[in-house]
Amino acid sequence: MPILKRTYIALTVILLTFFSASLLAANPATKADKVKAAIVYKLTKFITWPEKKQTLALCIIGSGSINNELLKINHKFSMGRRISVTHKKYTAPLEKLCDLTFIHNTDTQTMVGILHRLQNKPVLTISDNANFTSQGGIIGLFRTGSKIRFAISQSATKNSGLSISNQLMGLAKVIK
Amino acid sequence: MKQPYNSLLLAGIFSSLIIPVNLQAGSDIDVSYDTLLDLSLEELISLDVPDVTSVSKRKQRLMDSPAAVYVITNEDIQRSGVTSIPEALRMVPGMQVARLNGNTWSISTRGFNYIFANKLLVLIDGRTVYSPLFSGVNWDVQDTMLEDVARIEVIRGPGAALWGANAVNGVINVITKYAADTQGGLLSTGFGSEEKAFSAYRYGGELGDDGHYRAFFKTFNRDGMANPDGSGANDGWKINRTGLRADWRTETGTEASIQGEIYDGTTSPPLTLFNYNGTLEKDTIADLSRDQQGGHLIGNYKQYYSDGSNFSVKGYYDRYENYDYRVTEKRDIGDIEFQHQILPWDNHDIIWGLGYRLTKYNLSDMNNITMPQTSRTDELYSAFIQDHITLSPDWSLALSTRFEHNDFTSYEFQPNAKVTWKATENRTFWGSLSRAVKTPSISETAVTTRGINFLGDDIVGSQLATLSQNGPFLMSISGNESLESEELTALEFGYRELFNNSFRIDVTAFYNQYRDIMAYVNANTCLPGTSWTENYGTPLCVLDENPSLVPPNLIIEFPTTLVNGLDAKTYGLEVVADWQVNDWWKLQANFSTFQIDALAHENERYRKENEILIEELSATNTANLRSSMNLPNQWYLDLWVRYMDNLTNAGVGAYTALDMRIAKKFGKDFEISLVGQNLFDKQRLEFSEIFSGLGTTEVEESWYLQLRWQH
Numbered sequence: 106m107p108i109l110k111r112t113y114i115a116l117t118v119i120l121l122t123f124f125s126a127s128l129l130a131a132n133p134a135t136k137a138d139k140v141k142a143a144i145v146y147k148l149t150k151f152i153t154w155p156e157k158k159q160t161l162a163l164c165i166i167g168s169g170s171i172n173n174e175l176l177k178i179n180h181k182f183s184m185g186r187r188i189s190v191t192h193k194k195y196t197a198p199l200e201k202l203c204d205l206t207f208i209h210n211t212d213t214q215t216m217v218g219i220l221h222r223l224q225n226k227p228v229l230t231i232s233d234n235a236n237f238t239s240q241g242g243i244i245g246l247f248r249t250g251s252k253i254r255f256a257i258s259q260s261a262t263k264n265s266g267l268s269i270s271n272q273l274m275g276l277a278k279v280i281k
Numbered sequence: 282m283k284q285p286y287n288s289l290l291l292a293g294i295f296s297s298l299i300i301p302v303n304l305q306a307g308s309d310i311d312v313s314y315d316t317l318l319d320l321s322l323e324e325l326i327s328l329d330v331p332d333v334t335s336v337s338k339r340k341q342r343l344m345d346s347p348a349a350v351y352v353i354t355n356e357d358i359q360r361s362g363v364t365s366i367p368e369a370l371r372m373v374p375g376m377q378v379a380r381l382n383g384n385t386w387s388i389s390t391r392g393f394n395y396i397f398a399n400k401l402l403v404l405i406d407g408r409t410v411y412s413p414l415f416s417g418v419n420w421d422v423q424d425t426m427l428e429d430v431a432r433i434e435v436i437r438g439p440g441a442a443l444w445g446a447n448a449v450n451g452v453i454n455v456i457t458k459y460a461a462d463t464q465g466g467l468l469s470t471g472f473g474s475e476e477k478a479f480s481a482y483r484y485g486g487e488l489g490d491d492g493h494y495r496a497f498f499k500t501f502n503r504d505g506m507a508n509p510d511g512s513g514a515n516d517g518w519k520i521n522r523t524g525l526r527a528d529w530r531t532e533t534g535t536e537a538s539i540q541g542e543i544y545d546g547t548t549s550p551p552l553t554l555f556n557y558n559g560t561l562e563k564d565t566i567a568d569l570s571r572d573q574q575g576g577h578l579i580g581n582y583k584q585y586y587s588d589g590s591n592f593s594v595k596g597y598y599d600r601y602e603n604y605d606y607r608v609t610e611k612r613d614i615g616d617i618e619f620q621h622q623i624l625p626w627d628n629h630d631i632i633w634g635l636g637y638r639l640t641k642y643n644l645s646d647m648n649n650i651t652m653p654q655t656s657r658t659d660e661l662y663s664a665f666i667q668d669h670i671t672l673s674p675d676w677s678l679a680l681s682t683r684f685e686h687n688d689f690t691s692y693e694f695q696p697n698a699k700v701t702w703k704a705t706e707n708r709t710f711w712g713s714l715s716r717a718v719k720t721p722s723i724s725e726t727a728v729t730t731r732g733i734n735f736l737g738d739d740i741v742g743s744q745l746a747t748l749s750q751n752g753p754f755l756m757s758i759s760g761n762e763s764l765e766s767e768e769l770t771a772l773e774f775g776y777r778e779l780f781n782n783s784f785r786i787d788v789t790a791f792y793n794q795y796r797d798i799m800a801y802v803n804a805n806t807c808l809p810g811t812s813w814t815e816n817y818g819t820p821l822c823v824l825d826e827n828p829s830l831v832p833p834n835l836i837i838e839f840p841t842t843l844v845n846g847l848d849a850k851t852y853g854l855e856v857v858a859d860w861q862v863n864d865w866w867k868l869q870a871n872f873s874t875f876q877i878d879a880l881a882h883e884n885e886r887y888r889k890e891n892e893i894l895i896e897e898l899s900a901t902n903t904a905n906l907r908s909s910m911n912l913p914n915q916w917y918l919d920l921w922v923r924y925m926d927n928l929t930n931a932g933v934g935a936y937t938a939l940d941m942r943i944a945k946k947f948g949k950d951f952e953i954s955l956v957g958q959n960l961f962d963k964q965r966l967e968f969s970e971i972f973s974g975l976g977t978t979e980v981e982e983s984w985y986l987q988l989r990w991q992h
Contacts, residue, residue, distance in 0.1 A: 140317060140325060140328055143317040143318055143320065143325055144322065144325050144326070146318060147321070147322040147325060148322070151322075168706060170782075178318075181318075194674070196674055212630070213589050213622070213624070214589065214628075214630045214669075214671065216589070217588065217589030217624055218627060236534045236585040239533055239534030239585050239587055240534075240585065240586075240587050240589055241587050247530075248461065249461055249493075251329045251462075252326060252327060252328065252329070253325075253326060253328070254326050255326070273322075276322055276323060276326065280533060
């Protein structure tokens with residue numbers, strides 16, 4: 106009898122919970138997502154592309170809660186350039202469509218494939234994947250303790266033809 | 282009249298939870314997005330961003346994995362209020378966790394639920410804690426500072442191709458945090474009715490530019506559980522444990538870490554054994570202490586290269602000492618593993634590795650247990666390879682296999698093929714076919730246990746019962762050197778979908794075929810101290826001549842030995858549904874159902890016992906529902922209802938249990954919480970068994986108060 110009673114209570118709870126809140130909110134972004142998205146936005150202010158740009162096309166590759174945060178910088182201005190944010194599949198012709206890419210939540214193989222295709226192209230690659238800069242990426246976001254910092258690969262920057270201000274290099278962990 | 286009151290109280294709690302739908306989250310995020318954009322880059326990179334391992338990130342990756350993976354996050358551990366790793370595992374769909382006494386658990390998935398559940402591989406930071414002596418896990422010494430556990434990844438189903446032999450029904454990976462994520466001080470302390478007193482302190486700091494460290498100390502004193510008559514049992518438990526970890530991670534792609542832990546504890550498990558040398562009766566020993574000591578040291582090195590490849594080397598040493606009344610056990614394990622990941626062509630991702638493990642055992646002071654050689658050394662060589670092939674953007678195939686050489690059964694071959702179809706961005710189907718083996722353990726091949734198991738009159742028959750009216754019917758079990766591995770062929774299918782970024786469903790169906798499972802059969806040879814006789818109409822082994830040992834006071838021993846004597850089929854379904862109702866309320870539910878059918882090879886005396894034993898070990902249905910709420914003003918409320926069907930073999934009825942945690946944070950660094958476990962159930966039997974001599978005690982309703990302070 107006690108078992109039955111508890112089972113009923115459990116069932117009631119399940120039913121109540123599934124019927125009560127009809128308000129479905131999106132998966133909440135973490136604070137880390139928000140900070141990373143803000144860093145991505147701020148970074149662009151220190152980068153100069155070989156061709157003069159009116160707009161900066163930011164392509165997001167990979168899915169996750171940070172995407173909504175990145176979409177919030179859509180239409181914001183960075184040094185007079187209007188940012189347009191879109192989500193792309195990794196198979197898309199990224200070198201034609203994007204001025205900068207944010208790659209996340211991808212397996213190593215996909216990431217290496219993308220970096221390979223964007224090698225020597227003027228596309229700023231940013232990612233929070235581990236060891237991004239040692240695999241040919243330009244800017245890697247990483248965590249030290251409770252802080253989020255970024256590393257810049259000098260060789261990848263040079264290959265891309267982008268120019269990065271010394272001020273930014275000063276804040277970054279520079280990888281030769 | 283307790284029940285109506287309970288229901289009312291519960292109803293009150295739940296209804297009060299359901300009304301305030303429009304409450305705001307207890308503000309975890311204090312800086313709004315727009316203010317973040319106004320900060321300078323310098324300010325952004327010096328912001329404190331606690332590492333709440335992004336749930337969605339993890340789920341995204343889980344979405345695509347071709348296995349029944351379930352992850353217990355650090356948050357799940359903290360917010361459920363569990364105080365040990367075994368208790369945390371109750372959250373996992375289909376994981377059947379039952380507590381035999383204060384420090385012994387039976388934990389298994391997909392059947393074969395026993396305190397010697399020998400088909401589950403458990404690793405803590407890559408170090409195996411599977412005991413080669415009895416092929417199971419000494420759960421009582423598997424612990425660490427739970428606040429520093431990053432996650433517990435549980436793979437249900439075979440993982441042998443990647444993880445090695447004995448990963449037959451599942452793999453549990455306990456992964457602790459990087460030292461960089463545990464910086465500063467953390468004090469966690471409290472007291473309660475079962476958790477009499479506990480305390481843990483950790484401090485983490487930096488080591489130069491690229492390194493971090495942490496050190497911790499943890500101690501607890503748990504009360505004994507309850508005897509069936511309600512009196513306090515004597516199975517209290519204390520352990521002190523200290524450990525440290527240092528990590529280096531450079532942006533040039535090098536990772537290294539060193540970690541170590543030592544522990545020292547004591548417990549008093551109640552034992553019921555036949556006393557061969559004294560009383561010649563079943564004696565219950567309730568006040569003997571069992572001391573346990575041990576420790577380990579792990580080193581890890583990993584290097585990433587710019588072509589996406591990487592290699593790693595890991596080595597560890599592990600020491601375990603267990604001063605049990607039945608046997609004093611001292612074990613050393615040395616292990617070294619090499620792993621290399623390469624991306625040779627566009628669509629192939631290959632991982633291969635080599636491993637070597639040396640295990641040294643020393644057994645002494647044995648009671649009711651004998652082993653011909655008291656020390657032994659066993660070696661294990663292994664090699665594995667996995668190729669993950671991306672066939673198209675939506676289809677991928679993973680082929681893997683492992684070769685092993687062990688000292689018990691020599692070569693083992695464990696292949697596996699998995700297919701994943703990503704139907705849409707948020708919908709995945711997968712299928713898997715695998716073979717896995719459970720290799721025999723030292724106790725199954727070389728140990729004889731006597732006077733630990735007893736047969737009932739119903740099995741023995743009334744004729745013999747008249748010969749031995751007072752004494753127990755003893756059963757001995759002898760290991761068998763020629764045992765082969767138990768084999769599993771497993772077929773699994775899975776489906777996962779993420780709806781609207783807020784509702785996730787994960788369904789797995791499995792069909793398993795086991796061959797050559799171990800069974801005990803009549804041995805036909807009497808052990809030393811007993812003699813063969815046909816004087817009583819039927820051949821028997823009786824305890825040696827002694828003036829008092831004549832009918833009706835004979836003491837009869839039934840010798841048995843282990844053989845690969847059973848086949849079995851199991852099938853089942855596991856469903857997980859997680860719902861982020863809104864930004865302050867999360868619901869996590871799961872359900873599992875399981876069926877098993879066993880068939881003995883030979884029609885002999887214990888055939889039925891063997892079949893029934895295997896068939897009745899596990900519960901048919903289990904379910905969990907957890908609710909996590911972030912209420913206003915930094916209040917947090919968590920509820921956990923779990924259901925477990927009856928365990929026929931253990932004689933345990935179905936039960937529903939409720940745990941609850943209510944916490945209040947003060948600022949960022951101070952938290953006080955009250956946890957109630959097994960509420961509204963004064964005491965409850967969860968398990969019982971006859972093969973270890975361990976006594977059974979019951980779980981009690983309990984409360985504890987905890988304080989956490991970070992600085």
